[in-house]
Amino acid sequence: MSDKIFRFLAEQRPDTPCLVVDLDIVAEKFRTLEGLLPKIDIYYAVKANPAPEILSLLAGLGAGFDAASIQEIRTAIAAGGSPSRISYGNTIKKRSEIAAAYELGVRLFAFDSQAELEKIAEAAPGSKVYCRIWVSESGADWPLTRKFGCAFDMACDLLRQAGGLGVDPYGVMFHVGSQQTKPEQWETAIAIAKRMFERLRADGVSLKMLNLGGGLPAHYRVEIPPIETHTQTIQESLARHFSDEMPELMIEPGRCLVAEAGILQSEIVLIAKKAKQDEVRWVYLDIGKFGGLAETMDEAIEYPLRTPHDGGPEGPVILAGPTCDGVDILYEKAAYLLPLDLAIGDRIEIFSTGAYTTTYATVGFNGLPPLKAYYV
Numbered sequence: 001m002s003d004k005i006f007r008f009l010a011e012q013r014p015d016t017p018c019l020v021v022d023l024d025i026v027a028e029k030f031r032t033l034e035g036l037l038p039k040i041d042i043y044y045a046v047k048a049n050p051a052p053e054i055l056s057l058l059a060g061l062g063a064g065f066d067a068a069s070i071q072e073i074r075t076a077i078a079a080g081g082s083p084s085r086i087s088y089g090n091t092i093k094k095r096s097e098i099a100a101a102y103e104l105g106v107r108l109f110a111f112d113s114q115a116e117l118e119k120i121a122e123a124a125p126g127s128k129v130y131c132r133i134w135v136s137e138s139g140a141d142w143p144l145t146r147k148f149g150c151a152f153d154m155a156c157d158l159l160r161q162a163g164g165l166g167v168d169p170y171g172v173m174f175h176v177g178s179q180q181t182k183p184e185q186w187e188t189a190i191a192i193a194k195r196m197f198e199r200l201r202a203d204g205v206s207l208k209m210l211n212l213g214g215g216l217p218a219h220y221r222v223e224i225p226p227i228e229t230h231t232q233t234i235q236e237s238l239a240r241h242f243s244d245e246m247p248e249l250m251i252e253p254g255r256c257l258v259a260e261a262g263i264l265q266s267e268i269v270l271i272a273k274k275a276k277q278d279e280v281r282w283v284y285l286d287i288g289k290f291g292g293l294a295e296t297m298d299e300a301i302e303y304p305l306r307t308p309h310d311g312g313p314e315g316p317v318i319l320a321g322p323t324c325d326g327v328d329i330l331y332e333k334a335a336y337l338l339p340l341d342l343a344i345g346d347r348i349e350i351f352s353t354g355a356y357t358t359t360y361a362t363v364g365f366n367g368l369p370p371l372k373a374y375y376v
Contacts, residue, residue: 005263008376009349016267016347017287019373021049021354023057025261030061033216033253036231040249043087045214046072048254048355049262053375055079058257066214066252070097073106083107087211089173089252091116091132091148098123110173110211112150117158121165128170129162130211131155133196135189140177140215141300148175152192156199163205171209171247172196179255179301180215181224183233190234194241210242212251218259220352221302221334227256255355262354264292264371268346269322280316283338285348288321288328292353292371294360296330304351309339323366 002022009020033042043064046055050072055065056079064085065076073086083105088098091112098109102124109124111117112132120129133155137143150158155172162169172193176185190212197207212234217224238246270284287293295301314337321328361371 002261002263004376008374009263009265012374014265014372014374016265017285017291017371019262019264019292019353019357019371021051021054021258021262021373021375023053023261023375026054026258026354027057027061029257029261030058030063033227033231033257036228037234037251039246040212040234040251043085043089043250043252044257045089045252045254046076047359049258049357050075050359051373051375052079054258055081064250066254067101070100073101073104077104087250087252089211093119095119095123102127108170109167111158112148112155114158114161117162117165117167121162121167125166126168128168128209130171130173130209131159132173132175132213133192135174135176135192136185137175137177137180139182139185140180141217142178142295144175144177152196156196156203159200159207160203160205169200169205169207171207171211173211173213175213176215178214179217179220180230181217181222183225183230185215186212186230186234187237190237190241197242197247207247209248209250212249214252214254216251216253216256218255218352218355220259221304259352259355262352262357264350264353264357265347266350268342268344268348271342271344280318281338281342282320283317283342284320284322285330286322287350287371288323288330290323290325290328290362290365291321291368292357292361293321293330293350295356299331299334302331302334303353305336305338306349306351307339307342308346308348309341312339312341314338315340323368325366 005020043066045066047068059080066089067073068090087108089110107127109120132149134149159169174189266285317338318332319330
């Protein structure tokens with residue numbers, strides 16, 4: 001909840017759909033995470049919300065940046081980020097984009113394949129490289145599957161080769177899956193990383209850095225362990241597995257810093273039933289999957305809602321977006337209940353929408369404009 005956002009919505013009455021982000025909450029989340037993980041460098045995952053207002057705020061607070069593209073790198077630098085504190089974390093990059101990042105001063109690059117390592121060695125000689133490995137993503141509401149990372153043995157082999165190609169085999173990285181709800185997954189992943197450090201040390205390769213990736217969760221509709229449980233597990237696991245020699249540490253939070261800072265306001269366009277005997281109402285909003293709520297795909301992320309009629313009698317609903325596309329259904333199986341007094345034209349608030357909304361919005365599908373956003 002943010003009184004500042006509600007005040008903005010009441011006073012400005014912006015057209016819907018719109019996202020409003022409270023920058024004070026972003027700053028508070030960052031400072032809290034710093035306190036919970038005092039010896040770990042925080043590199044904000046720019047893709048979660050690349051608004052210049054957020055990037056300049058975090059740069060001023062001392063954050064580094066995890067960038068997924070050359071465009072994100074340029075945006076981060078323009079907002080005050082230092083190239084020496086930017087990690088080009090996408091493992092799928094054009095050679096020209098690697099070269100452009102290198103020209104801007106970026107010296108930290110991720111890879112997970114032979115071909116990507118060779119591209120980095122050619123376009124960014126002398127840079128620090130880290131290999132992304134597969135780990136379990138069980139418990140993640142938004143898993144990243146096998147698209148990223150490689151097997152343990154392959155990662156070891158690639159890091160052995162790195163020095164001979166003219167780059168520094170700097171470290172290893174994992175990702176436990178976005179919106180990870182099981183803190184114990186950090187323990188498993190850190191144990192695997194420690195084995196890699198030991199295996200490579202035996203081969204004469206001394207890794208210096210462990211990147212803990214993303215995955216720290218935000219609060220949505222379903223109750224999950226608090227962030228403190230996750231960070232405590234991380235701290236204890238690191239102490240247990242790296243007690244002999246702690247490497248440099250970095251982590252790439254995104255949604256846990258910005259999701260809860262954002263509230264999206266939407267107008268109800270239509271309330272309808274498909275048959276007279278239906279008990280379930282279809283509630284159509286002026287925003288859907290294509291307008292910024294892509295993470296409702298497979299009903300993965302369940303956003304909390306607020307309506308003007310909360311507290312009264314409720315009934316089951318199917319929530320859908322406004323577009324002429326059959327997949328633009330937000331929630332059909334998640335058993336949402338909304339007030340029976342809900343009416344066409346009512347404005348509702350969708351909470352924890354500060355991450356992965358504005359940049360997921362299409363540009364012009366069905367003629368609908370991109371999601372408007374305000375930073376207060």
